[in-house]
Amino acid sequence: MSSRVLAVWCPDWPAVAAAAAADLPPTEPVAVVSGNRVTACSAVARAEGVGRGLRRREAQGRCPRLHVLTADPARDARMFEPVAAAVDAAAPGVEVLRPGLLVLAARGVARYFGSEEVAAERLIDQVSATGVECQIGAADELSTAVIAARYAALVQVGGGARFLAPLPVAELAAEPSLSGPGREALVDLLHRLGLRTVGDFAALTPVAVLSRFGVDAAVAHRCARGEPERPPSGRPLPPDLEVELRCDPPVDRVDAAAFAGRALAERLHARLSAASVACTRLAVHASTAHGEHLSRIWRCGEPLTPDGTADRVRWQLDGWLTGRSEAKPSSGIELLRLEPVEVVAAGALQLGLWGGVGAEDERARRALVRVQGLLGGDAVRVGVLSGGRGPGERVTVVPLGDEVVPVDDPTAPWPGRLPEPAPAAVLAAPPPVVLDDAEGNPVTVTDRGEFASRPVRLRWENRSWEVLGCAGPWSVDERWWDPGAARRVARAQVLLGWGDGVGESAPRALLVQFDGNGWRVEGAYE
Numbered sequence: 001m002s003s004r005v006l007a008v009w010c011p012d013w014p015a016v017a018a019a020a021a022a023d024l025p026p027t028e029p030v031a032v033v034s035g036n037r038v039t040a041c042s043a044v045a046r047a048e049g050v051g052r053g054l055r056r057r058e059a060q061g062r063c064p065r066l067h068v069l070t071a072d073p074a075r076d077a078r079m080f081e082p083v084a085a086a087v088d089a090a091a092p093g094v095e096v097l098r099p100g101l102l103v104l105a106a107r108g109v110a111r112y113f114g115s116e117e118v119a120a121e122r123l124i125d126q127v128s129a130t131g132v133e134c135q136i137g138a139a140d141e142l143s144t145a146v147i148a149a150r151y152a153a154l155v156q157v158g159g160g161a162r163f164l165a166p167l168p169v170a171e172l173a174a175e176p177s178l179s180g181p182g183r184e185a186l187v188d189l190l191h192r193l194g195l196r197t198v199g200d201f202a203a204l205t206p207v208a209v210l211s212r213f214g215v216d217a218a219v220a221h222r223c224a225r226g227e228p229e230r231p232p233s234g235r236p237l238p239p240d241l242e243v244e245l246r247c248d249p250p251v252d253r254v255d256a257a258a259f260a261g262r263a264l265a266e267r268l269h270a271r272l273s274a275a276s277v278a279c280t281r282l283a284v285h286a287s288t289a290h291g292e293h294l295s296r297i298w299r300c301g302e303p304l305t306p307d308g309t310a311d312r313v314r315w316q317l318d319g320w321l322t323g324r325s326e327a328k329p330s331s332g333i334e335l336l337r338l339e340p341v342e343v344v345a346a347g348a349l350q351l352g353l354w355g356g357v358g359a360e361d362e363r364a365r366r367a368l369v370r371v372q373g374l375l376g377g378d379a380v381r382v383g384v385l386s387g388g389r390g391p392g393e394r395v396t397v398v399p400l401g402d403e404v405v406p407v408d409d410p411t412a413p414w415p416g417r418l419p420e421p422a423p424a425a426v427l428a429a430p431p432p433v434v435l436d437d438a439e440g441n442p443v444t445v446t447d448r449g450e451f452a453s454r455p456v457r458l459r460w461e462n463r464s465w466e467v468l469g470c471a472g473p474w475s476v477d478e479r480w481w482d483p484g485a486a487r488r489v490a491r492a493q494v495l496l497g498w499g500d501g502v503g504e505s506a507p508r509a510l511l512v513q514f515d516g517n518g519w520r521v522e523g524a525y526e
Contacts, residue, residue, distance in 0.1 A: 003228075004106035004157070006116070007137045008087055008123060009149035010080075013100025014040035016132065017079035018069040029063050031056075034071035073311070074318055076100065081319025083134075084296065086126045091119070095281065095299040097177040099315070103145065103299070106138055116154055139163070143178050143223040147171050160226030165199030172198065172220045180216035180302065189213075189420055198224045238275040242339045243267045250289045250332025254318050260336055261313030268338045269306045278303035281342035284316045287335040294320055294329065297341060313338065368400055385410050389417045389476050390491065391426045391511070391523050418474060418491055423511045423523025430520035433512060434459040435467070435494070445490040445514045449475035458494060458510070460521070466497035473514065490514045491522065 010016065014032045019042065024030060029045035031038045038054045048063035060066050076099035084102055088094045091109040096102045106116055113119040120136040127134040137149030144160040147167070155163045164171070169190050173183040195201045201209075202224035209221040222228065245264050251257045272279055280303055286294045298312045317336075320329060368380045378399050386396040387408030396406045435443040437453035444452045455467045472492035495509050511523035 003140055004110070004116070004138060005103055005140070005142045005145040006091075006106045006109065006119065006123070007101065007103045007142075007145040007149040008083075008094075008127065008134050009137065009146065010083060010100045010127070010132055010134045011150075012040055012042055013080065014071060014076050015042040015045070015069075017076045017099065018072070019067070020079055020131075021075055022067070022069060024067055028067055029065060030067045030069060031059050032071050033059075033068055039071055073099070074315055077315030078319045078322055081316075082130045083127055083132055084319075086130050087123055090122055090126045093297075095297040097146070097175075097299050101146065101149075101175070101177065103142060120154065141223070141226060141228055143175075144226060146175050146178060150174065161199075161202060161224075164224060164226060165197065165202065167198045169195055169198055169201055172201070172223060177300070178223075179220065182214075182216055183220065185420070186213060186217050186220065192419065238277060238343075241268070241271050241275065241277075241343075242337060243271065244335060244337035246335055247333055250334045251336075252321065252332035254314075254321055257317035257321060257333060257336075258310075258314040261317055262310040264336060264338055265306050265309040265313055268309060268340070272340070272343070275343075277340075277343040279309070279340040279343055280304070281340070282309060282312065283339040283341050284313055285335075285337040285339060286317070286320060286329070286333045287337075288329040289331045289334045290329070292329050292331075303344060309338070387412050387414060389414050389478075390489075390513070391418060391422050392428075394422075418511070421525070424526040426523045427521060430513065430522050431460070433510075433519050433521055435512070435519050442518075445473050445475070449473060449490060451492075455494065458496060458512075467494050468497045469495040488516065493525075 015030045018032050019026070019028065019030045026042075027044060029042060029048055029050065031041040031045050031050055033039065033056050036056050038050060038052055038056070038059050040052065041050045041059075045059075045063055045066055048066070050059045050063050050066060054062075056068060060068065080096075080099040084094055084096055087102060087104070091104050091112075093108070094102045094104045106119070109119045109123075110116045113122055116138050120138065123136055124134060135149050135152040137145045137147070137151070137153055137155070139145040139148050139155040139160050140157060141160055144155060144164060148155050148163065150171070153163065170187050173179055173187045176183075190201055195204075201221065204221065206218065206221060210218040243264055245260055247260060251260060268279075279300075281297060281299050282304060283295060283297045288294075296316050298316070300308070304312075313336075317333070321333075371380055380400040381397045382400055384396050384398060384406050386394050386406035387410045388394040393408075394410070435455040436457045436459065437443050438456050439453075441453065443455045446452050451470075451473065455470055458465050458467055470492055473490040474492070475490045476488065478487045491511060491513050493509060493511055509525035510521050511525070512519045513522045
């Protein structure tokens with residue numbers, strides 16, 4: 001039972017925090033908006049048809065009395081500090097995953113209160129005393145406990161996989177603090193492949209998941225199987241990683257505290273970089289002029305960057321200095337200290353193209369601007385995801401420094417769009433090929449968007465390969481109403497076998513396009 005985890009989840013926390021900051025009663029519908037889209041909403045708003053992902057205007061159309069508030073992570077953290085302090089008062093050792101969600105080891109609190117059930121009731125009472133509703137989940141693994149909290153379930157020892165199996169596969173992406181940036185796309189792909197439940201995904205072999213879907217999918221797969229995603233770090237902490245800053249005079253304003261926190265975060269990451277490690281759990285400590293000591297641990301799904309560390313320090317100091325909890329200091333902060341609690345090898349931090357994070361990006365940008373000054377503005381271009389049906393159409397290239405705006409909206413519906421995964425290489429000048437059927441006749445696409453006959457061989461110049469399988473075709477009939485701009489094509493994916501000649505090789509899978517005059521190779525898969 002030593003590895004059991006309790007998770008305390010406050011539903012719709014961004015909306016709850018925004019409503020509390022605006023002094024709105026719980027009976028009023030509230031939506032939090034970022035980038036003109038709803039990112040969180042209250043239960044009252046959800047009952048009126050408002051949901052995540054809706055555009056602001058559509059949400060207001062569904063609920064005319066909706067209170068629309070702007071997303072503010074600092075506000076969310078500041079309003080969550082009284083909740084964290086209340087839980088910490090009953091069960092020390094809480095770790096904040098994000099504002100609205102915290103976890104703690106179940107062993108100590110269960111022994112103190114007698115059982116996990118009683119402990120969960122006491123923690124709910126503690127949170128309720130702050131005027132906030134919460135749900136408790138418990139399980140052997142952290143991610144399972146977080147998902148269990150969404151269902152207010154205490155999972156039996158060893159029952160994580162059984163609990164998760166019937167749940168929708170979308171639950172693997174429901175908590176962003178425990179998943180990578182591509183988790184939602186992974187869930188969408190699994191759903192289209194027919195893997196609708198967590199149990200369906202867990203039934204796949206780990207080797208197949210890692211080789212087909214990537215590293216984050218392997219992490220999600222371990223979660224689906226009830227296995228530890230990130231076991232406790234066996235790596236000893238290198239010496240002298242802690243950094244501290246004495247504030248003279250003591251800091252009692254949020255802006256001054258944020259400035260001090262950013263400077264301290266940069267010093268911390270300089271030491272982490274020198275030790276070739278990255279931080280995944282960070283303790284923020286503060287001492288006041290009256291001898292008060294404050295502490296909070298932040299746990300992260302991925303290694304912290306300097307900006308991520310600075311944000312969490314700023315959020316925590318904001319919560320301490322302006323919050324309404326009993327932990328609010330009676331005087332200014334005299335000493336600020338950052339302590340890495342858990343570290344991993346620096347390779348776990350995915351660096352950018354320029355080999356680092358932070359100032360390296362700015363130096364690279366200045367170098368590219370200088371190239372533009374020598375060769376012209378169009379000499380350096382950057383890509384942005386655009387709308388379209390073919391892989392080449394989905395990339396808009398704009399000069400560096402111009403507004404990064406795609407030619408077409410990538411979020412708009414694109415009937416006939418090629419499904420994922422995208423080809424690893426897209427050919428600028430698609431070469432012609434021939435698909436033959438079993439009789440040796442060229443394969444075409446009918447007016448109904450189907451193969452006229454089954455392709456069994458692909459010929460490319462003087463070489464040919466057996467077609468082991470194919471998917472599609474996906475037909476596109478664009479601007480059919482305009483004879484001058486009408487375009488009708490069909491795309492298909494073909495899996496190739498061995499070539500005719502000794503030593504012949506080719507990509508094992510190709511994306512081919514039929515335009516009425518024949519087939520061309522549009523892309524290649526690895």
